[in-house]
Amino acid sequence: MNALLLFTEEGGGQIEQIARTFGVDWPHLVAQMISFSIVCALLYLFAYKPVLKMLAERRQLIAQGLANTEKIRAELAKTETQRQQVLAQANNQATQLIEEARDAAALLREQETQKAHLAAEQILAKAHEAAAQDHIQMLAALKREVGRLVVRTTGAITGKILTTEDQRRLSEETARELTSH
Numbered sequence: 001m002n003a004l005l006l007f008t009e010e011g012g013g014q015i016e017q018i019a020r021t022f023g024v025d026w027p028h029l030v031a032q033m034i035s036f037s038i039v040c041a042l043l044y045l046f047a048y049k050p051v052l053k054m055l056a057e058r059r060q061l062i063a064q065g066l067a068n069t070e071k072i073r074a075e076l077a078k079t080e081t082q083r084q085q086v087l088a089q090a091n092n093q094a095t096q097l098i099e100e101a102r103d104a105a106a107l108l109r110e111q112e113t114q115k116a117h118l119a120a121e122q123i124l125a126k127a128h129e130a131a132a133q134d135h136i137q138m139l140a141a142l143k144r145e146v147g148r149l150v151v152r153t154t155g156a157i158t159g160k161i162l163t164t165e166d167q168r169r170l171s172e173e174t175a176r177e178l179t180s181h
Contacts, residue, residue: 143174144171147167147174147175
């Protein structure tokens with residue numbers, strides 16, 4: 001304030017004259033300046049400082065949000081990678097299971113084929129055996145029939161009745177002849 005008074009005293013007349021022209025009242029002006037300074041100090045302490053503090057907190061929250069976003073993106077990428085790995089592993093396991101099922105099916109098919117071949121061979125063996133039995137039975141029946149015919153024919157040719165012993169002997173000789181051919 002002293003500087004202002006000194007300034008007014010040196011240039012004295014001109015400044016004083018301009019101030020009076022504009023209606024400046026120095027005691028009121030100084031009082032208003034002091035009041036304005038007090039109001040500015042109070043506003044700075046109670047309004048401006050809390051607003052700055054709130055803005056700093058908001059900046060910090062925004063920075064944390066951006067950092068969290070980056071963390072979330074990294075976690076999402078990690079989760080996606082894990083998901084891809086799990087899918088690949090599941091596909092590998094499914095492929096392996098399919099191959100095992102195919103191998104098991106081929107083995108089962110081979111076993112069933114072998115069983116069918118064995119069954120077919122058994123059926124053929126039984127059929128051959130049955131055919132052999134039928135052949136033996138037919139030969140025996142044929143021998144009996146041929147023996148009976150030989151006995152009848154011999155009896156008819158010789159004109160005599162053959163005894164049981166003669167009939168048996170002729171049947172055996174005929175059977176031996178047929179067996180050897």
